[in-house]
Amino acid sequence: MSQMNIIQSVNSALDIILEKDPNVCIFGQDVGYFGGVFRCTDGLQKKYGKHRVFDTPLSEGGILSTAIGMGINGLRPVAEIQFSDYIFPAFDQITNELAKLRYRSGGEYWAPVTVRTPCGGGIRGGHYHSQSPEAYFTHTPGLKVVIPSNPHDTKGLLITSIEDDDPVIFFEPKRLYNGPFDGDHKKAALKWDTHPKGEVPEDYYSIPLGKAAIERPGNQVTVLAYGTMVHVAREAAESSGIDAEVIDLRSLVPLDIDTITGSVRKTGRCVIVHEAPRTSGFGAELSAQIQEECFYHLEAPIARVTGWDTPYPHSLEWEYFPSQERVIESMKKVLGS
Amino acid sequence: MSKKKTLHVPDAPFRPGEKPDFSNLELPKAGDAKRPKVMVEPSEIRDLAFSLVRVLDDKHEAVGPWDPKLDASVLKEGLRHMCLLRIFDDRMLTMQRQGKLSFYMKSLGEEAVAIAQGMALRPDDILFPSYRQPGLQFVRGRDIVDMICHCITNVKDNVKGRQMPVHYSWKEGNFVSISSPVGTQFPQAVGCAMASAYKGEDNVSISWVGDGTAAEGDFHYALNFASVYKAPVLLNVVNNQWAISTHKNISSGGATFAARGIAYDVPSIRVDGNDFLALYSVTSWAAERARKGGGPTFIEVFTYRGEAHSTSDDPTRYRPKDEWKSWPLGDPIERLKAHLIGLGAWSEKEQSKLEKELDTLVIKSYKEAEKHGTLSEGPWAPEDTLFEDVYKKPPRHLRKQRQEFGF
Numbered sequence: 001m002s003q004m005n006i007i008q009s010v011n012s013a014l015d016i017i018l019e020k021d022p023n024v025c026i027f028g029q030d031v032g033y034f035g036g037v038f039r040c041t042d043g044l045q046k047k048y049g050k051h052r053v054f055d056t057p058l059s060e061g062g063i064l065s066t067a068i069g070m071g072i073n074g075l076r077p078v079a080e081i082q083f084s085d086y087i088f089p090a091f092d093q094i095t096n097e098l099a100k101l102r103y104r105s106g107g108e109y110w111a112p113v114t115v116r117t118p119c120g121g122g123i124r125g126g127h128y129h130s131q132s133p134e135a136y137f138t139h140t141p142g143l144k145v146v147i148p149s150n151p152h153d154t155k156g157l158l159i160t161s162i163e164d165d166d167p168v169i170f171f172e173p174k175r176l177y178n179g180p181f182d183g184d185h186k187k188a189a190l191k192w193d194t195h196p197k198g199e200v201p202e203d204y205y206s207i208p209l210g211k212a213a214i215e216r217p218g219n220q221v222t223v224l225a226y227g228t229m230v231h232v233a234r235e236a237a238e239s240s241g242i243d244a245e246v247i248d249l250r251s252l253v254p255l256d257i258d259t260i261t262g263s264v265r266k267t268g269r270c271v272i273v274h275e276a277p278r279t280s281g282f283g284a285e286l287s288a289q290i291q292e293e294c295f296y297h298l299e300a301p302i303a304r305v306t307g308w309d310t311p312y313p314h315s316l317e318w319e320y321f322p323s324q325e326r327v328i329e330s331m332k333k334v335l336g337s
Numbered sequence: 338m339s340k341k342k343t344l345h346v347p348d349a350p351f352r353p354g355e356k357p358d359f360s361n362l363e364l365p366k367a368g369d370a371k372r373p374k375v376m377v378e379p380s381e382i383r384d385l386a387f388s389l390v391r392v393l394d395d396k397h398e399a400v401g402p403w404d405p406k407l408d409a410s411v412l413k414e415g416l417r418h419m420c421l422l423r424i425f426d427d428r429m430l431t432m433q434r435q436g437k438l439s440f441y442m443k444s445l446g447e448e449a450v451a452i453a454q455g456m457a458l459r460p461d462d463i464l465f466p467s468y469r470q471p472g473l474q475f476v477r478g479r480d481i482v483d484m485i486c487h488c489i490t491n492v493k494d495n496v497k498g499r500q501m502p503v504h505y506s507w508k509e510g511n512f513v514s515i516s517s518p519v520g521t522q523f524p525q526a527v528g529c530a531m532a533s534a535y536k537g538e539d540n541v542s543i544s545w546v547g548d549g550t551a552a553e554g555d556f557h558y559a560l561n562f563a564s565v566y567k568a569p570v571l572l573n574v575v576n577n578q579w580a581i582s583t584h585k586n587i588s589s590g591g592a593t594f595a596a597r598g599i600a601y602d603v604p605s606i607r608v609d610g611n612d613f614l615a616l617y618s619v620t621s622w623a624a625e626r627a628r629k630g631g632g633p634t635f636i637e638v639f640t641y642r643g644e645a646h647s648t649s650d651d652p653t654r655y656r657p658k659d660e661w662k663s664w665p666l667g668d669p670i671e672r673l674k675a676h677l678i679g680l681g682a683w684s685e686k687e688q689s690k691l692e693k694e695l696d697t698l699v700i701k702s703y704k705e706a707e708k709h710g711t712l713s714e715g716p717w718a719p720e721d722t723l724f725e726d727v728y729k730k731p732p733r734h735l736r737k738q739r740q741e742f743g744f
Contacts, residue, residue: 025535051535057565062524062558069528069542072513073463075535077528089554096518097525105506105514106496107726141727165729210732254732 004200005192006177009151010040010116013158014078016204018048021076024162026053028063028080028116037082038118038177064090064115068098071111078162084119084171085128091136098167099142112165116158119147120228120275121307122175122185122321126314132227132276132307137169138252138285144209145252147171149230150180150197153250156207164209173227181228182235183324210254214263218245221269221331224260224286226250229273229322236327244271244331252282260286261293268299269334273322278306300334349584353653357663364665367394367609368401372618375626379604386595386605389639392614397675405618409682415456415613416677419448419670421695422472425481426644428699429488429502433648437712438488442503444469446611446643446661449669450545450575452476453616458543458624463511463533465526465544467519468503469575477510481702490717491710497718497726520546520555523572527563530570530627541627543571543620545638549580549588551597560635564601567632571623572603574635575610577642582655598635610640611669614676640666720744 004012017024026041032055035042045053056063060081067077081087087094094115102110121130137145144166148154154172161168175181179190192198215225216234220243225233230248237244245263249256264270270290272283283304290302305322313320351357370390373382394400426443433441444451451472455464464473474484486493488502496506496514506514513522513529526544533540546556551574563570574594578585591597598605604626608619616638623634643661645652657663677683710716721744724735731739 057561059558059561061554062562065521065524065555065558066528066531066562069465069525069530070532070535071528072525073529073532073536073542075532092518093521093555097516097521100516101514102729103726104496104500104504104516105508106494106499108495108506108508109514110729144728253734255734257733 001199002202003193003198004151005179005198006148006151006154006172007039009155009200010158010172011042011044012200012202013155014041014044015047017159017162018044018052020204023074023076024078025051025070025075026078026080027056029056029058029082031055031080036080038174040116041080060086060090061093064093064098067113068093068101068111071113072109076112076162078114078116081115081117083129084117084133085131087115087117087133094137094143094169095140099140103142110165111167114162114168114170116170116172118174119171120173120175121312121317122181122228124314124317125312127311130312132274134171134252135276135280135282138282142167143253144168145171146209146250147173147227147252148250149173149176149227149248150195151192151200152197153207153213155200156205157209157250159204160206160209163206171227175228176231180231183232183321184235185318209251210256212250212256212259213248214245214259215248216244216246218243218267220244220267221271221334222247222260222263222267223271223273223327223331224249225273226252227275229275232322232324233273233327236324236331239324240328240331242328242331242335257289257293260290264290264294265297268297270298271303271305271327271330271334273305273327275307275322277309278304279309281306300336303330303334305330347584347586347590349586349656351657351660353655353657355657357657357660359663359665362665365389365391367391370401370403372402372622375622376629376631377604379599379602382604383599386599386607387593389607389609390615390619391609391612392618393612393672393676397672397679399614399676403615403618405614405621407614407617409677409680411456412613412673412677413683415452416670416673416683417691417695418452418472418475419673420692421475421699422448422452423670424692424695425699428703430648432489432703438502439490439712440502440648441488442468442647443644444472446641446664446668447575447577448472449613449616449673450610450638450640453613454543454573454620457617457620459540461511461540462624463513463526463529463540463542465513465522465529465542466515467522467545467547467550468515468517469547470545471503471505473512474505474507474510477512479507479510481699482705485703485706486709489706489710489712491706491712492716492718493706493709494718497722519550520553523555523559524562526572527559527568527570530563530568531566534566534569539628541569541571541624543573545573545575547580548574548576548578548585548594549583551594552588560598560601560603563633564603567630569627570633571620571627572633572635573638575638575640577640579642579646579656581646581650593637595635595637601635603633603635605635605637607637607639609666610638611666611672613669613673
């Protein structure tokens with residue numbers, strides 16, 4: 001075990017998989033010589049060679065389309081999109097091609113592409129360095145969608161995603177790269193070395209997709225979150241004294257519905273928290289499924305604490321970003337107090 | 338007073354009711370284009386992007402440095418594939434009109450593209466076609482019963498009835514699954530070629546888009562990535578003058594499509610798309626260059642779309658009826674046939690015998706295909722296959738939906 005932040009855990013996962021599988025190659029803007037704008041691929045080109053870890057033209061559609069072609073020809077590409085806000089030029093290649101290739105060819109062709117992309121807000125990123133576009137991809141059959149919340153899970157989930165023969169969109173909450181963040185932007189920044197999940201095995205290990213983690217056990221209300229919001233929800237429970245069960249979904253597709261329904265049947269109440277805008281966000285899907293599965297156990301309407309239905313703002317970031325206060329208020333509301 | 342500025346919107350040269358006249362079309366003479374060494378610097382052959390590689394002259398004789406000097410048996414094989422494609426297309430169109438297929442797209446006038454280019458490649462070269470190169474499958478020996486089963490989407494359709502007709506996939510033939518979004522396959526072919534280079538294999542990838550699709554962003558991604566990584570790939574724009582109803586004058590304001598390749602520093606060659614020998618020759622040249630590490634070649638295949646865009650299109654609404662008959666580069670089948678006859682290797686008699694034989698083969702294959710089900714009566718792919726292949730294994734939510742559906 002050693003102490004790692006998420007950047008180091010991503011780097012460690014990539015290092016291990018490059019060593020293990022000669023068909024893995026890594027590419028994207030600035031990922032090669034420079035080692036990535038977030039340092040996630042630092043040192044990998046030097047260690048494995050230019051043909052295995054390389055820089056690309058500034059072209060998201062080009063990155064994804066060539067990744068698909070490489071996947072078709074037997075490689076296992078790990079493509080990086082520098083910010084998830086810039087994944088949209090590649091949207092056609094991801095949703096119409098990558099996601100549908102296996103299905104449309106009757107299983108003859110597929111491309112085991114992993115797309116790594118930093119997501120989420122809380123970093124003064126404004127419109128185009130803060131988005132959480134996961135719902136566009138959870139809505140597309142054929143894709144798997146993963147969002148870790150800590151260094152330990154990041155490494156295990158990333159290794160699993162790369163080894164998976166299905167395409168995976170792997171969102172990395174950039175607000176968490178260097179340390180956990182509970183939504184209190186006035187507090188001094190924390191580092192992962194004070195957090196138990198900052199302890200990461202140096203060797204190969206994997207965490208299955210489709211398995212949620214109970215971040216904080218509780219009995220009064222179930223709080224569903226992923227990415228940065230796991231830490232906001234956890235701290236909201238701690239500081240309010242509400243006995244909330246906080247679940248870190250970890251993968252949205254496939255979804256661990258058993259863990260979710262098990263918890264909601266126990267607590268009878270549910271609050272869903274995500275950074276992305278509310279309308280047609282992933283919270284709507286969670287809410288619908290819980291209503292279908294747990295109707296007779298629900299003591300209150302399911303609540304959603306989300307980003308507003310606006311573009312992500314710059315100066316009013318902390319009015320947009322779902323705060324501990326909003327989570328607490330929502331938990332109190334579903335508890336009827 | 339000066340003329341007021343207004344938005345310039347190009348038009349097609351001829352519209353319904355007008356008489357097409359292509360006498361102003363600049364057509365360099367057969368044999369005129371130089372044939373450079375395969376490892377030539379792109380900057381040395383810029384003229385080839387504005388010229389037209391032609392081998393068959395007006396007397397149907399092979400002339401000039403691009404003559405691939407193919408054995409008559411190879412030419413006869415090419416003629417046979419082209420005739421089969423045309424007869425296959427005609428039969429399938431009839432079947433579509435009778436409601437036995439939901440949709441079809443013909444390759445009339447463009448038969449040489451897939452056949453000659455396909456024959457110039459090796460079986461391990463990987464094909465990323467658009468929907469108008471089905472002929473590649475004939476070249477690689479696909480059972481036409483299987484092709485028909487796909488088109489009538491019966492139980493033997495290897496893509497399990499999931500895609501519209503003509504969206505073939507054939508792994509064994511290295512013919513990558515066709516999709517409807519235009520141009521997406523172009524940069525994928527580049528990635529595929531990059532993987533061949535990565536693995537140290539000497540096969541090449543090849544892709545085709547139409548003149549209309551050359552306006553998509555994917556076109557640019559493909560040329561740029563191919564150029565940057567010197568990918569062993571052949572990128573073709575089949576300029577058949579029409580993108581559904583849109584004339585190529587709207588797709589491109591430029592001189593030629595091939596000219597675009599120059600800016601990417603990719604060797605770019607314009608070729609007579611109705612000349613089997615020229616197409617074969619240029620494709621062999623480009624494939625050899627790619628195999629030797631010379632990187633990509635960009636090819637503009639200059640031809641004319643003889644038929645409607647698809648069975649859902651009526652071209653008499655936007656272009657003169659039979660405009661194709663005035664096309665100065667003629668009919669690829671007639672030209673190769675005349676060449677073979679000129680060589681003394683073929684005759685009209687043998688031609689009609691061949692056509693009859695192929696027609697019988699297609700009808701027989703069609704009947705054979707219908708034994709595996711029809712569009713209206715089935716059997717189709719079993720209903721539970723609806724949920725297969727979305728992922729390698731259906732995740733829980735899909736297994737649940739399958740149960741909900743009754744399986």
